[in-house]
Structure formats: C-alpha cells, structure tokens
Amino acid sequence: MMIIKDESMKKVLLVGYIGGLNVGDEAIGAAVAQQIQSDSTEIYIATGQPDVSEQYLGKSYHYLKCTYPGRPITTKDFFILVATIRKMDRIIFVGGGILQDVHSAKLMEHCTLIAAIAKYYKIPSLATGIGFGPIRSDYGHTLGHRFLDSVQRINYRDIESLNASNNAYGEYSYKCDLGSDSIYLINSQLTKHEAKKTGRVGLAFRQWKGLHIDFLAEMIEKLLNDGVTPVFFAYESDDLILYRQLLELFPDKIELSDERCFSKTLESIKGLEGLISMRLHANLFAIMSNIPFVALSYDPKINNVIGRLGYQDAILTLDNSAEDVLVKLKGFSPSTIASDKLNNAFKLNELNISEFMSADHSQFEFKRRGKTLGHCINLFYDAFIIVRLQKFALFIGRYTSKLFPSKFKEYIRSKLKFNW
Template identity: 40%
Template sequence: MTKQQSGATVAQPKHFLLAGYVGGINVGDETLTAAVAAHISRHYSSNITIASGQPALSQTYIGNSYNYVEAYYPGQPLNTKGLLNLVRAIRQADIIVFVGGGLLQDAHSTKLIQHCAFIASVAKVMNKPVMSFGIGAGPIKSAQGVKLSNLFLHANDVLYCRDSYSVEYIQQHLAPQPDTIKQGYDSIFLQGQQPADTARQKVVGLCYRHWPGLEQSTLLRLTQQLIDNEYAVVFMPYEKSDIALYHSLKQQFGDKIQLSTEQNIAATLGTISALHGLISMRLHANLLAILAGVPCVALSYDPKLSSVLASVGYGQNVLPLSASAEEILHLLQHPPAATQQHLLQQAIAQNAGCFSDAINLSLARQTPFSAVRKVALTAYWYRSLVLAPATRRVAVAIAPVFNKLLPGSLKAWIRRKLGFNW
C-alpha cells in the first residue's frame, strides 16, 4: 500500500470543519476526532470547528483548542436556528473533513448516514471541497441507506477507507464517483505511538458491548478466571449502553471489578497505556492498545476488526465472538510474536502522507454540482429536515380528533406518507 500522490500545488486551507459520528458520545469516535484535529493543528496553520451532536460533551472530551457547532445527529433534529448555524459553519469552512469511523452503515438506523450526507451535500451546494478519511463501510441493509450513502459518496472529492474490506464493500454495493475511493488506514494512527507506561499494574481492561452472539456466560466465566489469576479488572464502556454489562458483572463480582470513568482523551490514553492487557470488542480500544504496546485480544463481531487489525500486523490477536473464556485468557497471557511489526510503522508513517494527499486531491478536484442538482438537493433537505418534522408535529397534534373521523384506508395512506403509526 503506497500513499497516493496528487501532484497538485494548491493553497492550503485555513478553516477546517470536522464532521462524523461526533458527540454520540462514543469514546472511539471522539478519540479519532481528537487524533484528526490534533494532526491538523500540528501540520497546518488552521482554525478548526468540530460539528458535534453534543458540543459540550465533545469539548470536555476533546479539549478547548477548537470551536464547536451543534450537529443534528445524534438526538432530536435541530430547530431552524440550529440548522442555520450548522449551514453557516459549512459556508465559513475552506474544507469539510469527515474524520473516519464506520459512517457508511445502517445497523441501527439511517440517521448517521443522513447526517453525513446532509453536511457533505450542503458543502457541495456551496462549492466547498469535501474529503473523508479512515472510513469504514457496511453493512447497509436498507434502500434509504444505499440512497443516502451514494449521495454522500458523490459529494466527496476523495474518500480514504480504513481497510480493504470497506473499499471492496463500496465498490460492490454502492456507486462511487470514478477514482475517488482510496485505501489507507484508520484515522487513529494519525496520533502515532504512545509512550509505554513502565509502571503497569496487573490490570486487565474489558471493553464489551451488547451484540447478538455474545454469550453472557462466557463473559462471566472469563471475568472469574481473570480474578482467579489475580488480575484486577476494569470495565471500559465506550457507549452509555455498555454500562448495563458492567452492572451485570458488578452484581456478580462486587468490588473485584471497577468501572473506567475517563472524561477526556488524555485520561483514556493514560488508562489504556497502564493496562497489563486488554480484551475488547471495540475496534478503537484495540488500536489504542496496539499504539501503546499493550497486549490485546480483539473479539470480532464485525469484519472490520479482522480487516483493520490484519492490515497493521495484528491479525493473530483476533478471536471470533464465540471464543471460549479459556481461549481468550490463553491468548491474553501468550500474545503472538510481532512478526510484522513493520506494518504498524508503515501505517503510522504512510497515514500522514495519505491525509496530506487527501487534502490536496479534494482541493484540486472540487467536483462541482450542477445548478439543477443544487436546487434539487436544497429542496430535498428542506423537505426532509424542516417540512417533514413540522408535518409530523402537526399530525400528532390533530390525531386525537381526526383518527376518529377518517376511514381506515385514508389513515393507512397517511401513515405511509408520515412514516410512523399515526
């Protein structure tokens, strides 16, 4: 894998707008956002604004060195003033950068793809360059997800995927613009390797999430075996929903398992670098452990784990989600020898070059949208984000009266049009 050379000489951007699944709050996505923002700060004379669903939380986690603007995902849609503020931030930017993560998927809903497609297409309506970096793709199961993903792809001047699986998924299931999809690495590698903590304690981090195929009995058995082997155990939630798993373990093991409560990027990096080992379903927790030289066992619930870790020489650290407690503990205690350490160094060295090339390519191309398409996109987003929510609010308000008066066939038609059980 070699970095792409654009050969273009262009004026460097001064004002970056960073977007993605920011403000979820998902520790992995906040961490890679911090990595991209810090990299830009080190290498460009720039002003950085971060679009976040919860700006106050992102500011606490990522830091006060950047500006923040509220994005409409996650959470409720923004009001008209909020949307105008977001559009104003897009207009003021010299370039829009999607910071990475699994943006092209609808495992839970199409809201994330919609959010990204909105920002990217509004940027194109305003003739702004758009690039995406470290992107993961798949699965996309709905027709709406495919439609929004293609809109997002068409608004990108260049898109670097984090692994070969994502490149192949886009090429096979979507319709990208010609010669815009490149293969690079995960955005987290922009931060480079972290200094090892020489005072590591015998502490193992558990980073689990609810997922089909995760056996609670295996998690309980593994935790018991860790305790029997005199490890201290710390549970590391990456989303709020993960805490339910911690409480189930806490009920069983009491004070023998603790909860990690880091509130900022420095604390997260410090906790991981001090671990004796990590057992994680979360991609970015594993990558942070690798960058800190901490032995990790990655439990694969999605092809991204195997694909991304193999690309940096850590494919042998991956086990299926169905692995037994004994298999997990054995791999943790007997980590495979790093026979392809050069792949990690290559990822760190080349990723910075890929990022620079992505900026140059997007600035040089700046693929324009036609006037007709700009009008159509403006109408589409106004209907989707302003008119449709307003219509639903009115429908809910009048439902108690009209539900009693309208025939069933007409109510069924209204339900289809509104998209919910009116």
C-alpha cells in the same frame, strides 16, 4: 453566532459521529483535529451535543450544533450550520462507519447533508478513514450515492470497504482510494509498553446479540481467581448497563476506566497487562501501546482492520468460551509486522490530509450543483422537518390512533419512517 472570515486563517470543519458519547468516534475526531491544528488553521467540529464534545475534546476548537446525534436541531441552529459551512475552506469527514445503515441511516443523512451543502457552495471535502457497509435499504443506497457524489476524495480504512464501495458505486471508483483508520494519527502519542504483570486486565464490551452475561461473569470470575483486577471500559453510555449488571454479581470487584476526555482515554490503556475487547478502537489503542489483547469479532470491521495489522490470530468470536479467550490472551504473540504497518498507516493518513489541506482546489469542477441543491432540500426534510412531523404524529396518535383505518396508519408510518 456571527462568523467573520479571517483570510489569514484556513477554516476547517470536521464531521463524523461526534457528540454521540462513543469514545472511539470522538477519539478519531480528536486524532484528525490534532493532526491539522496549527497557527494558520481554525478548526470547527460538527457535533450533535456541543457541550459533550467540548468536554471530551477540549476548548481549542469551535463546536457547531448539527443534526445528529442528539436532540433535533432548531431552526436557528440549522441556519447557523449552513452559514458556517459556507464560510469553511475545507470539510473533512474524519472516519468511522459513516457509510452504513445497519444500525440507522441517521448518520448517513447527517454526513450527506453536510457534504451536499459543501458541494453546493463549492467547498472542497475529504472523507478519510471511512468504513463502508453494510448498506441494506434503497434509501441507504441513495444516501451513499449522494455522499460519494458530493465529496472530492474518499480514503477507506480497509480493502474490504474499498472493494464493497467500488462494487456498489463503480462510477465513483476514480475518487476512492485505500487509506487506513484515522486513529493511527495518534500512534506517536501512545507510550509503547513492554509486556509485564500489572494485575489489571481491561474489558471493553458492548450490548450485542450473542453476548451473554454468563460469558462475561465466567471470564471475570476466572480473572479474579487468578488475582487479576478487571477494568471495564465503557465506550458508550449503554455499556454502563453491562457494567452495572456485572457489579451486581461482583460488588466492588470491577474498576471502571476513566473516559471523561481524550487524554484520559489515552491514559486508561496504560497499566494494563492485557485487554479483551469487542471495541475496535480499544483494540487499536492496545496494539499501538504494545499491550497483549484478544479482539472479539462481532462485526467484519474487527477482522478487516485488525487482521490487516497481522493480528488475525488474536481474533476470536463471541461463540468462544471464556476459557478460550483467557488462554488466547495468555498465549498472545506480538505481530512482527504491526510496527511497520502502523508507521506506514500514520504516514499515509498524514500524507492524504496534508495534500488535501495544501492543494489548490480552485480549478476543481463542482458538477450538477442544481441537482445537489435538490438533494440538500430532500436531506433538510429528512433531518429537520420529518423529526417534527414524527413528534406531532406521536402526540396526536395517543388520542386519535383508533379513529384511523390500519391502511392509513401504515401509509403515515411509511411516509414518516416512524412507528406509532
């Protein structure tokens, strides 16, 4: 891919958990892309699976193969990635739970690598709508330090994330501010509905410890007995496993929402009389559409983000019964402060991004670039070299594992961050 820089165009690279078949993360990428799209802006999107992201986000943007999520990047694609970052005018990390290692450190590796390369080439970068924590490992803490050192500005989506970041990385508090979730940038695109009976209730669930199929089955049975059609929202591919299990129990009784592209995601919330969801962004779509909902909290982000909008009373836990959830949904009360808070959140996001895009960053001092180059090399090893060593270890381990003493194998596993 040959990149010719048009000086009349401002080139912007958007980075996040994009290409991982997660509707919420793809949607915040779309929200930021739509916000900055103009005749003078050329948008590139870093994605682990360019074909998947192009289908969901559309053909208006350039798609750049990156290190995560998806298959390991090739040597050619890695050099294209570096060359493209070097040509950018701005980098925006679009939001989501970037700074955490509770699921995996891979997303932190991916974002920190791009942030470090951008810093080395003196390209301004903004992280907006970011969720922080938990970060449990020493390696994760190191990645967080490198990421915060590399970006110019970071706006957290909730006060808890901001406080946790300042407690863990106090030396960077001067560049950290309270923002809001990037998805609020689409607030004006969603039709506000009056509460009405449509005979359809959305269910957005993910596989999670503490979620039992019996709980879902009881809920669906009660909905069906009330003459309501359950509509299952699959926001990740693994969610379809739950959907198929439920279909076996209730053949032809459950609809599946259409999430093939961003416009379909916005449309899929329409026509519901209510939503029961573990998914943060499904709940936020319901809030922005004035649709009654119950949020089932499995992660502090649910309480932090949704509670901030005045909907703490709409949050239950997975310990509640199906009856508790349905009673809560029927008794749903709209928040009297949500509308103002949504408008304020939209304006705050709009202002933060607008200021970053229009500011003159030529005087910004990019310190410790020599150290940043070392970080880039280390991250290149983690994101590029180590996955190939893991593949090789897996191959030879099938034939030679019994030849090695256990201490040697433990040493290899620790070095490769990999279990044979």
